[in-house]
Amino acid sequence: MIQPAGSPATKAAPGRNKDQAHNWIRFVRKYGPIPANDSAFEEHTGKAARRAGVAPITFLHPRFAEVLGCLTGQQMLSVILTGTAGDGKTHLCGKVWEALQGDATTWASNNPYINQVLPSGATLHVIRDLSAWVPQQGAEWNQAERELLETFSRSLFETSTTDYFLIAANDGQLIETWRRLPDSEAVNKARSRFEQLLVEDLESLPDVALRFFNLSRGSSAELFDFAIQAFIDHPGWQSCFEGEMGESVAFGDKSPIRRNFELLQEPQLRQRLRDLLELCDYNDLHIPIREILALLVNAVLGHPTCNKDNLMVPTDVAKIIQQGTVAQASIYNNIFGGNLRESRRESIGVFNYLDRFRLGHETTNRIDGILIFGEADEALKEYYDAYLGNDPFYGADASYRLAQSNYVESAEEDNSNSDFLDMLVTQRRALFFKIPASEAQELHLWELTVFRYAGEYLEKVVRTISPPGVGNGKVERAIINRLVRGLNRVIVGMLITDDRKLFLGTSLQSTGAKVSRIYEDAISVNPSRGERVDVVWNGNKPALKVTMNESISESFKLNLVRYEFLSRVAEGALPSSFSRECYEDVLSFKSRLLTALKKRRLQEGVEEDNTLSFQRLRLDESGRPENITIQLNIPA
Incomplete structure (x- = not known):
């Protein structure tokens, strides 16, 4: 928390303190959701910090140690950093350059390509912005640019090399660049491996001396932990809230800037905000570092009537207090971009993603x-x-x-x-x-959100079974049964109440029919003769795993939307009206289950005979399925 305002030990010259505080606010606004966002470029942020006389907001990226290890270990590897704009690729390159004792003046230059000789005698080539290094679309390749990338391509497959590379490239740039390079065996081979790494979401391949870090695959919630701590702990805030500035109108006890900064430090608010970002992760919505910082700045400085950017500066505070509009600076609304114009809010990923929770528009x-x-x-x-x-x-x-x-x-x-x-x-x-x-x-x-089961999903599923997991590492049977009941209702197309078996039904028309009354089989939910249904951890999220025997199983990944969909359907919602995409996903899973069922029958030696037998499903008064057998004799 911030120190009490006016602490004698922290008082400094009033004019100097005021300049420092105002310079800090002017600088930190550049990280906010403003059109000319200087934080879009690492070098621009550094220049703005030097002009303001403050240090930029900085922290070590969660993957820093791994990246540095590739370039300092006994078996050195080249590194590619990819991801969306704002994922911190250039900043991470800078921290690695600094850790390797690279020249600070060289890094401060505008050259997208720099290099240094490592203590081992090898040369480290750093392309910190691939798009700025390669020629524009349609332009001819510069010989030095082409030869450098060809050297990189060859080095990936050589048993001995003295050239190692650290390259940062946005999604899409990497493959496009290697497609534009003149064909050669090394270039074509490198492009093929890059495509495989991207498509299969891999970090390495056995025949390539390369580590591939897709920063967009990282946890937004983990990035939030690093970013908010760096944001709160930055000494720039001390110039605002300590000494005489802490007693001023702009930063005193009645200031919304001060109040928002204090609230941002409260454990419960931080945890709830982190929960929302973690749920974005499990909805396959990645939030880059730049947008997390924009969220934090907006949370503290947001106000809908302040200048064109809707962000407060110190001179705005007195007027806000006088007009009685302090409530419009609410951090609770700013977190969702409520202070921003709709068009601006929708154009920024983090606010767009948080708006999908419809928090504030849903209620009880x-x-x-x-x-x-x-x-x-x-x-x-x-x-x-x-x-x-x-x-x-x-x-x-x-x-x-x-x-x-x-x-x-x-x-x-x-x-x-x-x-x-x-x-x-x-x-x-x-x-x-x-x-x-x-x-x-x-x-x-x-x-209060559109995802009524989101809290349960986090606490009783994700945090129970995700590595290393907590508790006994098993999802409650009641939750599994509810998910199975939701699956049954979509797969069969009737309001089945049974959740002890997973029913597989088809139609005489197609497996994708809305109502599938032809009974194929039923898989026991509880372990029985090799069959079972569980919720397990699969890659980076939970999955519903249906096991038919020791060698045959199928999994259905449970992102938040799918989890909510199945839970709502189990409680009576119409499956196709809630989410058409989820409905189609479940039908696709149904097709995979039917294919697995055929495979099991082949393993068990089940053969067709001359009797064509159908079992038709119907529901009793309590919604439990019953089978009616219909047989047709086929002439020999």
């Missing part, structure tokens, strides 16, 4: 009861006071109470309450971060 009667009627309702007043009444910054201020009163007293068809409805969105978002874990189940915390 209990939550809205607290927010709208809680002050007057004895049964809800305790919650109202805890979450709104006792929050002088972002709770029930004068503007909220006035809008609340007008809303309650107005007719239902009155359309003049849009301001209060917007306030409700912000307050629901605030409750998501304020409700303690002890009350999360009682108040149905995750029903």
Whole structure:
């Protein structure tokens, strides 16, 4: 936490402190969601930091030690860093260059290609921006550029080389560059290996002296842990909140900048925000470092009426307090980009992804009861006071109470309450971060999002079975049964209540028919004669594994959307209306299960005879499947 304002030990010259504080805020805004985002380029950030007289926000990338090890170990390997823009590839190259005692002046140059001789006598070639090194599309290759990449291609397959490379390239640039190079055996072979590494999501191949790091495959939640600590611990904030500046209007006790910075340090808010980013990971939505930093800056400085970028500067604070619009700087709304224009918010991945949770737009009667009627309702007043009444910054201020009163007293068809409805969105978002874990189940915390089962997915599935795992490492049988019930309803197309067996049905028309009444077989969920259904860890996420015998099994990866889909279907939602993509995914899994079933029958020696037998599925009054056998004799 920040030190108390006005601490005698930290006081400094007022003018100097003010300049430092204002310079820091001006600089840190460059990491925010602004159109001219200097953090898009590593060298631009460094220049901006030097102009402001501050240090840039920096931390070691989670893959740093592995990358450095490739270039310092007994068996050296070249390294390619790929990923989306903003994944920190150039910054990681810089840290490796620094660790290898590379010349700082050389790194500070604008040259996309630099090199140094290592203590071993080998040469390290660093291309920190491949797109800036190669010629533009349609232009002729410069001889030096072409020869360097050809040297790299050959070095990957030579048993002995003195040339090692560290190359940073955005997704798509790598393959395109090697397609444009003049054909040669080494170039063609290298391109083929790059394609294999990308398509199969591999980091290495046995015949290539290369480590391939796709930074877009890393955990956004892990990057968040590093980024938020570096952001909070940066000494630039000390110039804002210590000494006389900590007593100023801009950074004092009534400042929304100060309050947001304090809230960002609270463990519960950090954990809930991390949960959302981790769920993005399990929805296959990667958030690069640049956008995580933009999120953090926006969380602290966001305000919808401040300049064209909607980010506060110190001189804005006095006016915000005077106009009574402090509540509009709510960190709970800023986290979702609520202070930004819609077009800007949608153009930034992290806000686009977080918006998919629909947090603030989803609600429950209990939550809205607290927010709208809680002050007057004895049964809800305790919650109202805890979450709104006792929050002088972002709770029930004068503007909220006035809008609340007008809303309650107005007719239902009155359309003049849009301001209060917007306030409700912000307050629901605030409750998501304020409700303690002890009350999360009682108040149905995750029903404030479109993913009602997200909390269960994280705690009882992901964190139970992911390496190294916690608890006994097994998903509760009740959860598995619910997922199986959801599968049954999609596979068969009827409201089956049975969750002890996984039913496989087909149709006389096709395996993809909406209703499949022809019974093929049923797989026992609990272990029985080699059959079982489990939730296991598969690669980087959970999967529903259906085992038919010791050698035959099929897995269905459970990202968050699929998990929610099957759970909702199991509870009665219409499968095709919730998510068409998920519905098609399950039907594809059904086809794989039917193929596996045929394979098992072949192993068991089950042969066709002259009797064509069908078993037709129907449901009894309780929704349990029953089989009716229909036989047709085929002439010999």
